[in-house]
Amino acid sequence: MKVKNICCIGAGYVGGPTMSVIAQKCPEINVTVVDLNEKRIAAWNDEDVDNIPIYEPGLSAVVADARGRNLFFSTDVDEAIDKADMIFISVNTPTKTYGIGKGMAADLKWIELCARQIARVATSDKIVVEKSTLPVRTAQALKNILDNTGNGVNFQILSNPEFLAEGTAVDDLLKPDRVLIGGDLDTEKGKDAMQALVDIYAHWVPQANILTTNVWSSELSKLTANAFLAQRVSSINAMSELCEVTGADVNEVAKAVGMDSRIGPKFLKASVGFGGSCFQKDILNLVYIAKSFGLNEVADYWEQVILMNDHQKRRFAANIVKTLYNTVSGKKISMLGWAFKKDTNDTREAASIYVADYLLNEQAEIVVYDPKVTEEQIYADLDYLGSRPDEENRKLVKVVNTSKEACNEAHAIAVMTEWDEFVEIDWQTVYENMLKPAFLFDGRKLLDKHKMKDLGFKFYAIGN
Numbered sequence: 272m273k274v275k276n277i278c279c280i281g282a283g284y285v286g287g288p289t290m291s292v293i294a295q296k297c298p299e300i301n302v303t304v305v306d307l308n309e310k311r312i313a314a315w316n317d318e319d320v321d322n323i324p325i326y327e328p329g330l331s332a333v334v335a336d337a338r339g340r341n342l343f344f345s346t347d348v349d350e351a352i353d354k355a356d357m358i359f360i361s362v363n364t365p366t367k368t369y370g371i372g373k374g375m376a377a378d379l380k381w382i383e384l385c386a387r388q389i390a391r392v393a394t395s396d397k398i399v400v401e402k403s404t405l406p407v408r409t410a411q412a413l414k415n416i417l418d419n420t421g422n423g424v425n426f427q428i429l430s431n432p433e434f435l436a437e438g439t440a441v442d443d444l445l446k447p448d449r450v451l452i453g454g455d456l457d458t459e460k461g462k463d464a465m466q467a468l469v470d471i472y473a474h475w476v477p478q479a480n481i482l483t484t485n486v487w488s489s490e491l492s493k494l495t496a497n498a499f500l501a502q503r504v505s506s507i508n509a510m511s512e513l514c515e516v517t518g519a520d521v522n523e524v525a526k527a528v529g530m531d532s533r534i535g536p537k538f539l540k541a542s543v544g545f546g547g548s549c550f551q552k553d554i555l556n557l558v559y560i561a562k563s564f565g566l567n568e569v570a571d572y573w574e575q576v577i578l579m580n581d582h583q584k585r586r587f588a589a590n591i592v593k594t595l596y597n598t599v600s601g602k603k604i605s606m607l608g609w610a611f612k613k614d615t616n617d618t619r620e621a622a623s624i625y626v627a628d629y630l631l632n633e634q635a636e637i638v639v640y641d642p643k644v645t646e647e648q649i650y651a652d653l654d655y656l657g658s659r660p661d662e663e664n665r666k667l668v669k670v671v672n673t674s675k676e677a678c679n680e681a682h683a684i685a686v687m688t689e690w691d692e693f694v695e696i697d698w699q700t701v702y703e704n705m706l707k708p709a710f711l712f713d714g715r716k717l718l719d720k721h722k723m724k725d726l727g728f729k730f731y732a733i734g735n
């Protein structure tokens with residue numbers, strides 16, 4: 272079959288960019304992205320394409336190209352479901368904060384709501400695509416809901432997990448290492464549904480990079496990929512602590528290790544710990560799944576990746592306190608970068624939030640500068656941790672618009688994100704305007720150690 276109308280439920284970091292690229296590359300298909308969040312949809316429809324709700328390099332140009340032609344953003348979920356031949360579910364699947372599996376399992380309530388809504392509205396056959404990251408075997412639950420509460424139409428369920436990384440979403444979508452499609456390989460209808468999705472991606476992705484598997488392999492591969500990636504970060508971060516006590520330099524170790532072609536150079540950058548909305552939640556989900564099958568050794572193995580990450584964030588903050596003579600009470604500490612990585616405005620699970628929280632509990636004053644994150648978001652992130660009431664946060668946390676403003680008269684500076692502009696800062700002037708001794712903590716191993724020391728800073732980098 273040829274797909275003519277696509278509906279995507281969820282206009283977030285995945286649904287928005289993914290559907291924009293599909294619409295750009297497949298001008299003959301109408302793509303409607305729907306969301307319950309009216310503000311978000313209004314922003315996607317903003318006349319000025321630079322005001323779309325997600326910052327990703329290159330995204331506004333893609334949206335400008337397709338929006339209004341065959342790309343639409345709407346809050347009318349029912350209408351978009353009704354019209355579509357293929358429905359992507361791209362809603363959030365965060366860690367559960369209540370009940371059984373609290374703090375570990377994925378919360379599937381938004382997925383289930385989507386399934387029930389599709390079942391209620393659909394009066395013609397639909398291909399339903401899992402785009403969200405889901406526990407292995409969710410497709411079975413989706414099928415049960417759709418078949419038991421639907422109007423007797425045929426539903427084919429596919430799994431098509433997304434591997435884009437924020438900050439490089441458009442490039443990742445245009446040139447994916449692979450596109451993974453899982454489906455029912457045993458029936459003609461299943462195979463046809465898979466082919467329909469393969470045909471969409473084949474508009475711009477070479478056939479050799481489109482991988483088809485059974486649905487469970489596809490669901491589990493997504494969790495596995497994120498677990499492996501996060502594991503590499505925790506592995507190098509574990510080594511960073513050993514480097515600090517032995518005089519080895521973690522960047523040199525990473526380079527030497529990564530040149531082994533079996534290991535490879537990517538994802539070996541030591542840091543204050545990985546952040547982002549997915550690594551932690553997906554590994555916790557994997558741990559929960561393993562435990563629920565009684566596979567305790569498997570669960571413990573993967574849980575260690577998270578424990579190491581928590582340790583890294585904590586020890587970075589603790590090192591600041593220890594270095595500043597064991598007290599930061601009343602001291603001004605500047606944080607450069609708040610988002611969980613550069614080139615994004617996303618702050619979910621950013622290491623900076625945990626470091627700030629630790630320092631606030633030690634009664635430090637925090638000044639934050641991030642080129643893409645709003646003041647409102649930074650306060651919301653701190654409130655979320657619940658360590659401080661609103662009013663207190665606002666007294667102790669200042670958000671400024673330039674790195675210069677952030678650094679003036681600071682006791683210490685912590686570089687949290689790898690924004691390129693932090694390398695370009697006039698560090699000589701920063702040093703002159705800091706309280707002495709001037710402490711600089713480089714959480715991303717971004718800055719030249721020797722240069723910073725020559726300028727007069729007391730310089731501490733993760734992994735030396």
Ligand SMILES: NC(=O)C1=CN([C@@H]2O[C@H](COP(=O)(O)OP(=O)(O)OC[C@H]3O[C@@H](n4cnc5c(N)ncnc54)[C@H](O)[C@@H]3O)[C@@H](O)[C@H]2O)C=CC1
Nearest residue numbers: 281282283284285306307308361362363364381403404433
């Ligand atoms: N953020 C990322 O880089 C990646 C995320 N993923 C996965 O993709 C999924 C979505 O993630 P994000 O886009 O980051 O989440 P998000 O939170 O940015 O977007 C999800 C959107 O779904 C909407 N929504 C929820 N329930 C709805 C419903 N019943 N009807 C209509 N709209 C509804 C929400 O209002 C929200 O705008 C998650 O499962 C995540 O694990 C996968 C790869 C990359």
Ligand SMILES: O=C(O)[C@H]1O[C@H](OP(=O)(O)OP(=O)(O)OC[C@H]2O[C@@H](n3ccc(=O)[nH]c3=O)[C@H](O)[C@@H]2O)[C@H](O)[C@@H](O)[C@@H]1O
Nearest residue numbers: 433434435436437504538539540542545546547549611612
């Ligand atoms: O499922 C998801 O949400 C996505 O999760 C990650 O993408 P993302 O979290 O957007 O960004 P990454 O580039 O993976 O970075 C994650 C965190 O790890 C940190 N990191 C990354 C690499 C590294 O070498 N060191 C390191 O500390 C980053 O600074 C960041 O805090 C994966 O890379 C994507 O493939 C996946 O689709």
